[in-house]
Structure formats: structure tokens, C-alpha cells
Amino acid sequence: MIFTLTACGDKNADSATPEKEKVVFTVPYEKDPGTIDVAKTTEYYGLPLNVFDRLVESVTVGPGESKLVPGLAETWSVSEDGLVYTFNLRKGAKFHNGDEVKAEDVYFTFDRMLNPETEGLNTDFFDMIQGAQARMNGEADTTTGIKIVDDYTIEITLEAPFGPFVAGLATPAGSVYCKKAVEAAGDQFGVDPELTVGSGPFKLTDWVVNDKIVLDTFVDYWGGRAQYDELIYKIVPDAETARMLFENGEIDVFDCDMARSQIPYFEENETWKNNIVSGPRVGVYYICLNESIAPLDNVTVRKALQMGIDRENILKQMYYGKGVLVNGIIPPGLYGYNKDLPEITYDPEKAKSLLAEAGFPDGFDMEITQVSDNASTLKINEIVQSDLAKIGVKLTITQLDSSTFFGIRKTGKLPSYFNNWSADYNDPDNFVYTFFDKENAIGRSFNYVNDAVQSKLDAARVMTNPEERIALYQEIEKTIVQDDAAWIPLFELDHLFVVQPYVKNYTVAWNGWSDQSFYNIVIEK
Structure with missing residues (x-):
């Protein structure tokens, strides 16, 4: 929300007259x-x-x-x-x-x-x-x-x-x-x-x-x-049409989220490369693990999955490397971000060792779901599928229509899935409580249960000392991600616009x- 609260013109100025072309x-x-x-x-x-x-x-x-x-x-x-x-x-x-x-x-x-x-x-x-x-x-x-x-x-x-x-x-x-x-x-x-x-x-x-x-x-x-x-909002459902309208001067901004495949074109184009504006999308791309579905109820298995996915490769293949890896729940740019969290490293050999330790030396079968007709999500799931195959996990991708996907998810019974979340407001509550409050964890099909974490979440929401609040949220985050491996963080993306x-x-x-x-x-x- 980009509001400046100082006047940027004559408050009593007249609107555009017929003699003057509208800007x-x-x-x-x-x-x-x-x-x-x-x-x-x-x-x-x-x-x-x-x-x-x-x-x-x-x-x-x-x-x-x-x-x-x-x-x-x-x-x-x-x-x-x-x-x-x-x-x-x-x-x-x-x-x-x-x-x-x-x-x-x-x-x-x-x-x-x-x-x-x-x-x-x-x-x-x-x-x-x-x-x-x-x-x-x-x-x-x-x-x-x-x-x-x-x-x-x-x-x-x-x-x-x-x-x-x-x-x-x-x-x-x-x-x-x-x-x-x-x-x-x-x-x-x-x-x-x-x-x-x-x-x-x-x-x-x-x-x-x-x-x-x-x-x-x-x-x-x-x-x-x-x-x-x-100010005119022009409805343009098709990304290629939007690009042509932009290059023809009929619209004034091209949002690269409409078609990330166009980023190299604009970055290499002499006309546009100096007119790219970029900023972080304060949010996290992540994989939900449904802990009510065995063997995802085993923390050692979940830690193996964290280490078995090449996050850097997904970022490069799908998003041209325009972003940063995230190791927690609170993303860079959000109030309370902890840059000192331990890095989740890609280590397939260690992941296989953890699976063996958990009693799955030959791996196991696992399902990941997504909304149908989403090509980019399917491609990401296929990359994850390839990564996990290297540690012995056979991943089946199931596509569901949107109403079925979200209908099952709110019951807590949706198998694991890839998704993302961007900040609504600048506070860790918008991420940590949103996903890991007990009721929310069911409604999003994480089914994460940790009574100590729930007590701390409830306490953090009512604390008035900001330093103590943030310290507690960071403690909660470390427990959820590092100790309990209840969340696979992937990356935060940059958002590019060409103007x-x-x-x-x-x-x-x-x-x-x-x-x-x-x-x-x-x-x-």
C-alpha cells in the first residue's frame, strides 16, 4: 500500500479541463x-x-x-x-x-x-x-x-x-x-x-x-x-496480450507475475532493461506436510524431506533465480525476520540416511496434491517428484478442481501440497499463527500438534512488549521448522514490473x- 501523507499537488486544483488532454x-x-x-x-x-x-x-x-x-x-x-x-x-x-x-x-x-x-x-x-x-x-x-x-x-x-x-x-x-x-x-x-x-x-x-x-x-x-x-484498470486476462499492449504503449505497466517467462526478454531488451522496478514479495513459497498421514507423522522422515529437495534448483528453473532461499516461516522483510536461522541444506545422502534411521531404508510412497490446470505448480511438483525419487520417495501428483482441493483442505485431510503466502500486514502473527495455531493447522491440513507451541502462540498474540513478542515468535519458529520439521520453506520471490x-x-x-x-x-x- 503506497500512500504518502504529504500533499503532492494543489488540494484545490481544478480537474482537467476540456482544453487540456487528460493525463x-x-x-x-x-x-x-x-x-x-x-x-x-x-x-x-x-x-x-x-x-x-x-x-x-x-x-x-x-x-x-x-x-x-x-x-x-x-x-x-x-x-x-x-x-x-x-x-x-x-x-x-x-x-x-x-x-x-x-x-x-x-x-x-x-x-x-x-x-x-x-x-x-x-x-x-x-x-x-x-x-x-x-x-x-x-x-x-x-x-x-x-x-x-x-x-x-x-x-x-x-x-x-x-x-x-x-x-x-x-x-x-x-x-x-x-x-x-x-x-x-x-x-x-x-x-x-x-x-x-x-x-x-x-x-x-x-x-x-x-x-x-x-x-x-x-x-x-x-x-x-x-x-x-x-487511473484505468484494463482487464487483460492473457499475458501475451498484456505484453503487446504494453509495448504498444496502450498500458503503462507490465506485471512480470503475469508471465515470468518474459523476464529474460525484458532484462535483455535495450528499450526496457533500464525500466524494470523490482521489490521483494514479502512471503514464502512452501510445502505443506500433512502429519496425519503416515509416515509424515515421523519427525525424522520430515527432516529427510526437508533435506531432499533442491530449493535452489527450483528457484533457478522456475523463477530465473529472482529471489532468496528462506529457512523459516517469517520471510525477509517482515517484522521479526530472523536472518540467523540455520540453513536447510540440500543433502540427498543425509536424507537417505535419515529415512533409514526412521525405518524406511527403501523409501516410501507419498502423495502431493494441487489445483488442476496450473502448469507452473505442476512443473514445480514434477521437480520435487524427481528430487524425492533420488532418496527413494515415490511421489504421486494428484490434481483436483479448486473447490474440491479447498473443500478437502479445510477438513484437515488434504495430502501434502505446494503453495505460497504473502504478507497482509507487517507482523509475524500473519504467518506463524495463520499456519500453526491448532485450528488453523487443521484447516490448512498441516495437522501439526504441539501444546507448548500453542501456548506460546497464544501468549505472543497478547504480549504488548514488542521485543519480547518477537523473541517469542522466533523461538516458536525455530521449534516448528528446525526441531519439528513441520514446514518445508522454499524461497521468497522478487516481484518485477516493467514501466x-x-x-x-x-x-x-x-x-x-x-x-x-x-x-x-x-x-x-
């Missing part, structure tokens, strides 16, 4: 998002990050580095016991309909997410608020832990201290809506441009399904208007997302 920034989007309401989507955050504001923003200060800064809340404070958060709203911040942002809008937005009638998909960013569970269960008509103090002050009380709370509010899920506009729009909020009102630097003005989504610069934005007139020469100030979001704010972009034609 437009056009970016590709692989799929029509369907909605920009963050209560209704957990996938498509590009538009919400540009149309809406949050109380607090997470801004990029360097590659893989972020900091929390004021957004709609100019200041905030936390009680000594870590339970009560008081947010003081900036006066004069306006929604696109001209209404001022008030505390009742914040209350309405967060309570709406928890209201069971909304069927909100991002409730996990708010379920630690006092009374949230009762609200979600339909046992209460309001969320008792959210209180409007006055027009510009909102108070939020948690059930228990939760260190990452503010960081969570800085995610797209924390986007603040206009109560009056949402109530008037009904189920068309986030869909109909005329009825979708935010307070962000761009306002939704046109939406041609499966073609383009048009946003105009909001001239009354509290931070100052953006330095161009129009037109006239696009200035393009930076990769701190977490490496394709979805980001484009408020700071400058177009110099």
Missing part, C-alpha cells in the same frame, strides 16, 4: 474483480486501495520495508493494558459525495463487516474486538466494543490485548465507508460506480465488465490531489503485492 495512468488487471467491497472479496484489493482510505495506512519506505502512518485517523493511542484503542479522526476529510468522514462512518463500516447479514469475508481482522463474536453469531444487534465518543473520535475495546491490531486496520479490510452511501446503495455498493463512494485519492466513475474500470482523481482529497487525472519511461515514482509495494495504491505515480509525457 492517464493505465494498468492491466488479469480478471474483472466483480466488486470492490472488501466485505465481499479477499482477492482483488487494487481498487479498494485507491478508492478507499483506512484509519491507518501502511506505507512503503524501502524494498520490503513499511511503516504505519496516519490515515483518516490523525492520531491514536492505546491504553496501558493494551485493550482500548482511541482514534482521533482528521477534520475535513471528505467522501467523494462531499460528506465529511465522521466517527459514525467508521463504526458503521466495522460493525457492518461483523453483521452476519453482510456475510463479511474479512471478519478475522475484527473478531478480536469486544462483542465481535456475539455480533457475528447473531446474538447482538451491535458490536459493544466499538464506541462513538464524538464526531471525530472512535474508541475500540478488544477482548484481550492483540499486538497486530493496528497493522490489521491498515490492510484493505480496514477500508472505511460512507454510511449514508452504503445504505442507499444496498447490494450495488462496490459494483455500481455511481453508488460506490469512498474517501480515497480516486473515485470510481465507470465500469465496463471484463473490459475496463475507470477512476478519476478526487480533487478534494485530504492529502492533495494525485498528479494525474485518471513506460514516462512513468515516474513507481515503487513496488512493501509486501510485493500487484495490488497497490497508485496515488504517488507521476506521469511525465
Whole structure:
């Protein structure tokens, strides 16, 4: 999320006049998002990050580095016991309909997410608020832990201290809506441009399904208007088409995540090689081991599998070496990253020795699953299959349709699989608790059970001393990865974008997302 909170233009400047050609920034989007309401989507955050504001923003200060800064809340404070958060709203911040942002809008937005009638998909960013569970269960008509103090002050009380709370509010899920506009729009909020009102630097003005989504610069934005007139999301499902549109100048950015096979072409092309912008995708590619399926319940077997996969080779073959190996759960760039974790070395001979020690001198049969019609995942699984064959493990690859894959996974019965996770917010809780809390470990089919680790996870979530929290998370990480071998970390990737020469100030979001704010972009034609 790349928001700068100093004005970058005349706040009261007029929008583009007919005599002046509009300055437009056009970016590709692989799929029509369907909605920009963050209560209704957990996938498509590009538009919400540009149309809406949050109380607090997470801004990029360097590659893989972020900091929390004021957004709609100019200041905030936390009680000594870590339970009560008081947010003081900036006066004069306006929604696109001209209404001022008030505390009742914040209350309405967060309570709406928890209201069971909304069927909100991002409730996990708010379920630690006092009374949230009762609200979600339909046992209460309001969320008792959210209180409007006055027009510009909102108070939020948690059930228990939760260190990452503010960081969570800085995610797209924390986007603040206009109560009056949402109530008037009904189920068309986030869909109909005329009825979708935010307070962000761009306002939704046109939406041609499966073609383009048009946003105009909001001239009354509290931070100052953006330095161009129009932001267009062009729906381009095909990577080759996107590349041609980019080279023809019809779009202004090519996201190499759309087609990593194009990276060598751009790096060697005299026209483009100096216009590549890169940043780390703060996240981990990993292999899940389902410990409820023998012999993966044997820690020695799991350690053998860790050592039997040539991670460097996968990174080179599949991603042109654009990334770094990761030896834990907390990736480089995330708050709490431990660069001193022992390296997991590729050592097939040692792996075979460990299998023999575990009682499998001739190896064993193992299954790995994936979503069908995913060629890159299949290629990675085939590389892993080849690696494990060298230590005597016969790996069968099973492809399932998406609904079957995720349906089985949440029951805890999905065989092992390759996947990745990128940061939503800058805190180790977003990784360690997400995967290895007991319930989450079942829901993701790890089935990792360690009562001591669970106790430490619960303790880390409520600790208010940041140094002690991080030390405990790093201790937990070492137990899970090094001692229990419950996780096979692979690598963190770089995210590359190629931009037109006239696009200035393009930076990769701190977490490496394709979805980001484009408020700071400058177009110099």
C-alpha cells in the first residue's frame, strides 16, 4: 500500500479541463474483480486501495520495508493494558459525495463487516474486538466494543490485548465507508460506480465488465490531489496480450507475475532493461506436510524431506533465480525476520540416511496434491517428484478442481501440497499463527500438534512488549521448522514490473503485492 501523507499537488486544483488532454495512468488487471467491497472479496484489493482510505495506512519506505502512518485517523493511542484503542479522526476529510468522514462512518463500516447479514469475508481482522463474536453469531444487534465518543473520535475495546491490531486496520479490510452511501446503495455498493463512494485519492466513475474500470482523481482529497487525472484498470486476462499492449504503449505497466517467462526478454531488451522496478514479495513459497498421514507423522522422515529437495534448483528453473532461499516461516522483510536461522541444506545422502534411521531404508510412497490446470505448480511438483525419487520417495501428483482441493483442505485431510503466502500486514502473527495455531493447522491440513507451541502462540498474540513478542515468535519458529520439521520453506520471490519511461515514482509495494495504491505515480509525457 503506497500512500504518502504529504500533499503532492494543489488540494484545490481544478480537474482537467476540456482544453487540456487528460493525463492517464493505465494498468492491466488479469480478471474483472466483480466488486470492490472488501466485505465481499479477499482477492482483488487494487481498487479498494485507491478508492478507499483506512484509519491507518501502511506505507512503503524501502524494498520490503513499511511503516504505519496516519490515515483518516490523525492520531491514536492505546491504553496501558493494551485493550482500548482511541482514534482521533482528521477534520475535513471528505467522501467523494462531499460528506465529511465522521466517527459514525467508521463504526458503521466495522460493525457492518461483523453483521452476519453482510456475510463479511474479512471478519478475522475484527473478531478480536469486544462483542465481535456475539455480533457475528447473531446474538447482538451491535458490536459493544466499538464506541462513538464524538464526531471525530472512535474508541475500540478488544477482548484481550492483540499486538497486530493496528497493522490489521491498515490492510484493505480496514477500508472505511460512507454510511449514508452504503445504505442507499444496498447490494450495488462496490459494483455500481455511481453508488460506490469512498474517501480515497480516486473515485470510481465507470465500469465496463471484463473490459475496463475507470477512476478519476478526487480533487478534494485530504492529502492533495494525485498528479494525474485518471487511473484505468484494463482487464487483460492473457499475458501475451498484456505484453503487446504494453509495448504498444496502450498500458503503462507490465506485471512480470503475469508471465515470468518474459523476464529474460525484458532484462535483455535495450528499450526496457533500464525500466524494470523490482521489490521483494514479502512471503514464502512452501510445502505443506500433512502429519496425519503416515509416515509424515515421523519427525525424522520430515527432516529427510526437508533435506531432499533442491530449493535452489527450483528457484533457478522456475523463477530465473529472482529471489532468496528462506529457512523459516517469517520471510525477509517482515517484522521479526530472523536472518540467523540455520540453513536447510540440500543433502540427498543425509536424507537417505535419515529415512533409514526412521525405518524406511527403501523409501516410501507419498502423495502431493494441487489445483488442476496450473502448469507452473505442476512443473514445480514434477521437480520435487524427481528430487524425492533420488532418496527413494515415490511421489504421486494428484490434481483436483479448486473447490474440491479447498473443500478437502479445510477438513484437515488434504495430502501434502505446494503453495505460497504473502504478507497482509507487517507482523509475524500473519504467518506463524495463520499456519500453526491448532485450528488453523487443521484447516490448512498441516495437522501439526504441539501444546507448548500453542501456548506460546497464544501468549505472543497478547504480549504488548514488542521485543519480547518477537523473541517469542522466533523461538516458536525455530521449534516448528528446525526441531519439528513441520514446514518445508522454499524461497521468497522478487516481484518485477516493467514501466513506460514516462512513468515516474513507481515503487513496488512493501509486501510485493500487484495490488497497490497508485496515488504517488507521476506521469511525465
